[in-house]
Amino acid sequence: MNKTKKLVASISKLLRRRTCYPSTFRCNPLATIAFNHLSRDSLQPCSAKPLAISVSGLRLSGRAFCSKRSSVCWNCGFSSEKAAFLFCDSCRSIQPVDDSVDYFQIFGLENKYELDAGSLEGKYKDWQKKLHPDLVHNKSKKERDYAAEQSAKVTEACRTLTKRLSRAMYIMKLNGININEEETLTDPELLMEIMELREAIAESKDSNALNQIRSQVQEKLKQWSDSFLEAFESQRFDEAVKCIQRMTYYERACEEIVKKL
Amino acid sequence: MAEPAYTVASDSENTGEEKSSSSPSLPEIAVGIDIGTSQCSIAVWNGSQVHILRNTRNQKLIKSFVTFKDEVPAGGVSNQLSHEQEMLTGAAIFNMKRLIGRVDTDPVVHASKNLPFFVQTLDIGVRPFIAALVNNAWRSTTPEEVLAIFLVELRLMAETQLKRAVRNVVLTVPVSFSRFQLTRMERACAMAGLHVLRLMPEPTAIALLYAQQQQMTTHENMGSGSERLAVIFNIGAGYCDVAVTATAGGVSQIKSLAGNAIGGEDILQNTMRYIAPPNKEASGLLRVATQDAIHRLSSQENVQIEVDLGDGDMVSKVLDRLEFEEVNEKVFQECERLVVQCLRDARVESGDIDDVIMVGGCSCIPKVRAILKNVCKKDEIYKDVNPLEAAVRGAALEGAVTSGIHDPFGSLDLLTIQATALAVGVRANGNKFVPVIPRNTMVPARKDLFFTTVHDDQKEALIVVCEGEGETVEENHLLGFFKIVGIPPSQKGVPEINVCMDIDASNALRVFAAVLMPGSKSPVVPVVEVRMPTVDDGHGWCAQALNVKYGSTLDLITLQRKM
Ligand SMILES: [Zn+2]
Numbered sequence: 001m002n003k004t005k006k007l008v009a010s011i012s013k014l015l016r017r018r019t020c021y022p023s024t025f026r027c028n029p030l031a032t033i034a035f036n037h038l039s040r041d042s043l044q045p046c047s048a049k050p051l052a053i054s055v056s057g058l059r060l061s062g063r064a065f066c067s068k069r070s071s072v073c074w075n076c077g078f079s080s081e082k083a084a085f086l087f088c089d090s091c092r093s094i095q096p097v098d099d100s101v102d103y104f105q106i107f108g109l110e111n112k113y114e115l116d117a118g119s120l121e122g123k124y125k126d127w128q129k130k131l132h133p134d135l136v137h138n139k140s141k142k143e144r145d146y147a148a149e150q151s152a153k154v155t156e157a158c159r160t161l162t163k164r165l166s167r168a169m170y171i172m173k174l175n176g177i178n179i180n181e182e183e184t185l186t187d188p189e190l191l192m193e194i195m196e197l198r199e200a201i202a203e204s205k206d207s208n209a210l211n212q213i214r215s216q217v218q219e220k221l222k223q224w225s226d227s228f229l230e231a232f233e234s235q236r237f238d239e240a241v242k243c244i245q246r247m248t249y250y251e252r253a254c255e256e257i258v259k260k261l
Numbered sequence: 262m263a264e265p266a267y268t269v270a271s272d273s274e275n276t277g278e279e280k281s282s283s284s285p286s287l288p289e290i291a292v293g294i295d296i297g298t299s300q301c302s303i304a305v306w307n308g309s310q311v312h313i314l315r316n317t318r319n320q321k322l323i324k325s326f327v328t329f330k331d332e333v334p335a336g337g338v339s340n341q342l343s344h345e346q347e348m349l350t351g352a353a354i355f356n357m358k359r360l361i362g363r364v365d366t367d368p369v370v371h372a373s374k375n376l377p378f379f380v381q382t383l384d385i386g387v388r389p390f391i392a393a394l395v396n397n398a399w400r401s402t403t404p405e406e407v408l409a410i411f412l413v414e415l416r417l418m419a420e421t422q423l424k425r426a427v428r429n430v431v432l433t434v435p436v437s438f439s440r441f442q443l444t445r446m447e448r449a450c451a452m453a454g455l456h457v458l459r460l461m462p463e464p465t466a467i468a469l470l471y472a473q474q475q476q477m478t479t480h481e482n483m484g485s486g487s488e489r490l491a492v493i494f495n496i497g498a499g500y501c502d503v504a505v506t507a508t509a510g511g512v513s514q515i516k517s518l519a520g521n522a523i524g525g526e527d528i529l530q531n532t533m534r535y536i537a538p539p540n541k542e543a544s545g546l547l548r549v550a551t552q553d554a555i556h557r558l559s560s561q562e563n564v565q566i567e568v569d570l571g572d573g574d575m576v577s578k579v580l581d582r583l584e585f586e587e588v589n590e591k592v593f594q595e596c597e598r599l600v601v602q603c604l605r606d607a608r609v610e611s612g613d614i615d616d617v618i619m620v621g622g623c624s625c626i627p628k629v630r631a632i633l634k635n636v637c638k639k640d641e642i643y644k645d646v647n648p649l650e651a652a653v654r655g656a657a658l659e660g661a662v663t664s665g666i667h668d669p670f671g672s673l674d675l676l677t678i679q680a681t682a683l684a685v686g687v688r689a690n691g692n693k694f695v696p697v698i699p700r701n702t703m704v705p706a707r708k709d710l711f712f713t714t715v716h717d718d719q720k721e722a723l724i725v726v727c728e729g730e731g732e733t734v735e736e737n738h739l740l741g742f743f744k745i746v747g748i749p750p751s752q753k754g755v756p757e758i759n760v761c762m763d764i765d766a767s768n769a770l771r772v773f774a775a776v777l778m779p780g781s782k783s784p785v786v787p788v789v790e791v792r793m794p795t796v797d798d799g800h801g802w803c804a805q806a807l808n809v810k811y812g813s814t815l816d817l818i819t820l821q822r823k824m
Contacts (some may be wrong), residue, residue: 032512065451120487121507122488125509125514125676125678128512128678129510129511129674130511132676132678133766133767134459134662134663134677134766135662135663135664135676136665137665138288138664138665139665141280147766148766149608151705151766152705155705157701177539207731222720249521261605
């Protein structure tokens with residue numbers, strides 16, 4: 001029952017969130033992606049904070065002024081200095097979701113765009129071995145709910161950080177920038193390229209041709225990802241947004257190709 | 262003989278929700294049950310390892326059937342059959358797993374019509390009529406009832422041996438089972454007084470056993486160890502299932518699943534048809550002889566088949582392996598297709614595969630082994646599992662893990678991260694099936710899609726929820742449907758209908774639908790939430806009935822997103 005209520009709450013939150021976007025979704029290709037991205041987040045609502053760390057610092061200011069915060073286990077009172085205190089190593093109980101913990105912190109990573117996606121899987125599994133709802137059948141309803149939420153958050157964190165595009169969008173959001181999808185259709189050069197790409201995919205007869213296009217698209221994706229990194233690090237956010245828009249198109253083209261393969 | 266001990270629970274569809282009153286201090290270890298189409302086994306964690314229970318005849322593999330010979334039905338657990346043929350007189354019902362949750366238009370049901378018991382179809386999309394021959398009369402039953410009778414016997418056998426009540430179970434199921442079929446399995450368990458902790462797709466149970474083996478062998482290295490990619494191929498009498506799993510540190514993450522209702526039964530029927538004399542009905546004797554021949558063909562190049570069918574009809578034939586493979590070409594092609602699809606869905610190249618695991622009664626067929634070796638480009642098949650016991654061992658491990666049992670040596674330090682076996686979505690764009698959560702999405706999962714109206718001033722929209730891989734609605738399993746009402750009058754294409762699907766860690770599916778209008782800050786009518794599936798056994802004709810009643814008046818199309 002409780003769970004149902006929460007889900008209804010989250011869908012309404014999800015629907016409310018939509019008002020952040022002035023445009024209608026229909027005429028806009030990127031909107032759906034941005035929305036989907038947010039809607040999954042709505043499991044652990046995460047508003048566009050300027051910087052997660054400063055927010056958490058403020059929120060816990062009553063307890064400590066230093067940037068290093070400590071968390072206390074709800075079950076045994078154990079105090080932890082870990083940035084991502086999802087699980088108490090002392091009494092092995094799962095902690096409630098803390099919205100101020102961002103996806104990078106969960107994986108013990110610096111808040112940086114560049115990362116080794118291959119290293120996420122192992123850490124992801126380590127977390128799930130502690131947090132997965134399957135493992136807490138005999139615990140209290142409260143802790144089973146924590147397990148469901150924490151494990152979903154870790155899954156989403158892994159999903160988001162694994163792919164370049166979603167990672168780029170996420171790191172921008174952590175910096176208070178939601179992608180403005182209004183500007184997507186203005187670049188005629190890009191439009192032309194996309195049209196040609198679409199035709200090429202549609203006309204490809206065999207998997208060889210498709211694979212060839214795919215590797216070209218992936219190369220493009222890599223290039224724009226590099227440009228994003230550069231723009232983001234030098235805080236040229238407008239440019240970073242443009243890079244994300246291009247990455248979105250190439251990502252989608254990749255999906256189309258895989259569907260046809 | 263005692264009264265059958267199964268109790269029929271109320272007909273409400275409350276499945277999966279906890280009813281157990283287990284005290285946290287003394288957890289009941291759930292038993293693992295592998296219900297095969299032809300054979301079944303039951304196992305439990307005994308405190309240090311998995312123990313497979315044996316029936317009174319000292320068998321670990323128990324034939325899955327129920328005979329209705331006398332007034333009281335008796336299943337394969339307690340029943341002694343003097344001859345294999347006794348199963349084929351019409352008094353015994355078997356292959357329940359192939360029939361459960363299917364309507365009478367299903368080709369798998371039609372293929373069951375030449376079994377010795379009675380399977381009648383009216384071909385209108387209701388459950389088939391199934392009956393056993395008792396004292397020269399057909400006594401009707403249902404797959405759920407047959408399964409429940411069998412499960413009660415299994416439960417009693419386990420309770421006697423374990424000297425405790427057995428209530429919680431982990432059951433293996435075919436990958437291709439729809440959510441509706443899963444509710445039917447839960448129903449059969451409930452009728453037998455069993456509470457289902459988890460329904461595990463068969464290859465994922467094997468994946469857990471494999472994860473434990475990997476964990477044990479790499480234990481000294483500490484940490485998670487390196488990740489190993491395995492292809493698990495399971496082919497039994499009724500179903501063929503494939504999984505790709507990435508395993509590290511006792512965690513098995515299911516990357517992809519694929520499955521279909523093909524297996525030994527199809528191979529048997531194809532072969533019988535091939536060797537039977539023309540215009541001769543399939544007989545029990547021929548079935549037994551063919552089964553035996555297929556077994557021998559796994560180790561021999563050819564077999565001699567001699568059967569006296571009576572009335573002067575004799576079968577005398579030498580069947581060689583090549584002929585056998587040609588006769589069953591379609592089955593083997595489908596096996597190959599499933600493996601190829603599974604690898605592609607997992608985005609795995611054959612060079613990355615560390616192990617190929619083959620289990621199930623038909624996994625010893627040389628052609629099937631050759632296909633796996635070829636597609637996976639491996640010379641060797643994984644040797645450390647017993648092909649007939651792996652699934653039940655995995656289910657028993659999961660039973661212990663989900664019961665919260667801790668093992669001091671770390672043998673239960675295990676976890677399976679599941680993926681959705683089939684896509685779930687809605688009917689839109691005419692009669693198309695539009696997936697909202699694609700297959701092989703990591704569970705738990707939540708996704709949404711936007712749809713819009715197709716008519717001006719369309720006030721209502723029909724949300725038809727399906728599961729499967731087909732392009733059109735008819736090709737998929739119907740899970741349920743509901744109507745959203747109160748869409749404000751507007752031009753077609755303006756209202757935005759958001760359909761959100763949520764699968765939680767216990768695999769429960771919830772569907773939400775909301776109506777949004779451009780500029781409105783919140784849904785214009787209350788969000789509808791429906792737990793799926795909602796259909797019953799007569800659901801086969803529902804899609805048609807909806808079509809007759811509403812045509813395309815309540816249709817939806819996807820909101821176009823440009824590439
Ligand atoms: Zn604690």
